[in-house]
Amino acid sequence: MDSRVINALAAGSVATFLYLGFGGLGAAATDADPAALVKQREQTMKSMGGGMQTIAKFVKGEAGSAADVQAAVAAITEASSKDPAMVFPQGTAIGTADSHAKPELWQNWPKAVEYWNGLKPATAKLTEAANAGDRAQIAQAMQGVSKACANCHEDFRQKKQ
Numbered sequence: 355m356d357s358r359v360i361n362a363l364a365a366g367s368v369a370t371f372l373y374l375g376f377g378g379l380g381a382a383a384t385d386a387d388p389a390a391l392v393k394q395r396e397q398t399m400k401s402m403g404g405g406m407q408t409i410a411k412f413v414k415g416e417a418g419s420a421a422d423v424q425a426a427v428a429a430i431t432e433a434s435s436k437d438p439a440m441v442f443p444q445g446t447a448i449g450t451a452d453s454h455a456k457p458e459l460w461q462n463w464p465k466a467v468e469y470w471n472g473l474k475p476a477t478a479k480l481t482e483a484a485n486a487g488d489r490a491q492i493a494q495a496m497q498g499v500s501k502a503c504a505n506c507h508e509d510f511r512q513k514k515q
Contacts, residue, residue, distance in 0.1 A: 389451035398433045405433075409427070409496050413493040423487075431477045434477055441470075447460070465509070469506035476498035479498055483495035
């Protein structure tokens with residue numbers, strides 16, 4: 355292939371990368387309505403929280419079945435598999451719609467991403483426990499997900515009043 359063609363393709367790729375943003379922080383997220391982005395984040399968090407409530411009720415013997423736990427874990431896994439830059443786009447901190455995300459989240463982005471990525475191994479363990487259907491295993495695995503959520507909320511979420 356001609357070197358000019360290769361250079362043109364490379365330049366086009368770099369331009370596309372720069373336009374879309376570095377690792378998902380680009381135009382697609384920042385051009386959207388910030389209030390709509392906050393609402394999307396709230397839906398993601400409600401999905402995770404609802405799943406955790408379902409699992410907690412099962413662990414306590416209050417309600418639900420192993421199948422309910424598996425469905426709840428699937429919802430948590432799906433939500434936590436999202437790109438954190440798309441869940442927490444810049445410009446969606448406290449003061450934007452009903453956001454409770456502290457500005458410190460973006461000021462300490464590597465730590466926020468570390469917390470978010472900590473959900474993946476925790477949800478994998480919870481999936482294994484849910485598939486086994488053992489209440490004690492599920493309770494133990496649930497603690498890992500709870501800890502990952504609590505750490506992030508403690509550092510980066512304003513307490514609701």
